[in-house]
Amino acid sequence: MVQPDQSSLRNQLLRALAPEDFALVGPYLEPVALPKGKVLIEPNQPIEYVYFAESGVASVVALNSDHRPVEIAIVGWEGLVGPSIVLGVDRTPHQSFFQMEGGGYRIATPHLIRALEASRTLHDLLLRYIYVVTVQTAATAMSNGDSVLSERLARWLLMCHDRVDGNELALTHEFLSLMLAVRRPGVTEAIHLLEGTGMIRARRSHITILDRERLEETAGDSYGVPEAEYERLIPNPEVSGGSHSRRDPREIE
Template identity: 55%
Template sequence: MPQPTQSFVRNCLLSVLDADGYAAIAPHLEPIALPKGIVLIEGGMPFTHAHFFNSGIGSIVISTADSRRVEAGLVGREGLSGFGCLLGADQCPQTTMVQVEGDGYRVAIDALRSACRESRSLHETILRFIHVFISQTSFTALSNVSQSIEGRLARWLLMCHDRVSGDDIALTHEFLAIMLAVQRPSVTTALHMIEGYGFIRARRGNIKIVDRDALVEFADGMYGVPEAEYRRLIGPFS
């Protein structure tokens, strides 16, 4: 299978690598569809592959034995899943699943580790992404304990908007309830409130961002810091 050229890939991490860094990882990139609902990493099971997203969104979900679940973080074209393998771990308790379908490349864990040993550029770029992801999850924790459901939802919609092309996000109320760890009626009420302000337009299975700037203001400081850190250390989400 021919290797994808660097100008062709839409994953931001792959696109900013220097020539040596991309040459180290390119032979191991396997194109893959990422349909909605597919599990990329099963919590408590050994890592097998990391995934560089070209499009779509993956959710990192933590759950308990009694089936309580909440999203701890999300990843799209700005990053990759399975990065814990580069931190000395062979598995993690979180499950990573695709919440918005897309496509990308998968890389066997041993191949990713080998490529990172070969290329300092590749290794350091992924480590900078991990730093930004930790910042994202820190703000998620702060948002969960300090914001209303409406504020949390606004932040989460902005994060999804960063990772899709266009203003439409394919999301159901049921999935939103899982991600925000609330009951479905609470999601419906929050969506109606934000829609009433004119920030979004919600239809069955789809949410359209209408006024992004107003949505950012409504998120009340919980959105923007990790995103600025990404731009500072890596580059734009494009």
């Protein structure tokens, strides 16, 4: 297996690793396609691989007794899928799947565990990322409890926008209703509200971000805290601070 060139990677966690830490995981990174709907982690099953996305967006969902998903976190090129392995836990009650197609790398769990055991700095970096995920999950709970649907939708669109190239999001109303845990008519109404004020353009299975600044104003306090914590705790050699810095650093001038 050919080790990827660290400097050419888009996944910010992999790029943030010290060279000696990347040498522990690089030889075991396998390129993988991540099509829409691909399940990466099944609930309560041993986690065989940890995934580092280079493009696309993954959802982490909790499933109720009727197997209806409620999204609790999203992951893109800024993170990894399978964080419980870093905590020494081999499975999770949650499901992870790709909601927007992309690609990336995976590493077999035993290889990552050995690397974590060999390097405190590697372990510490990934623990800081997991802390950010807990902040994101808490922000989602607060948004679901305190924000009106248009604010929640604005926050979710911003979070997806942070993790994709360009301004096009491949999203259906039905999928949005599942991820936001609301009925589809409510999502449609919220989309029409954001579209009517010129923040987005919606068409079948796609939403285009037109005015990110106004989306941020609409989302208000529900968006920004996890993003700021990520910027504070995860090194980025190419970007220092600034709004929207989770996007591909090579897109930001």
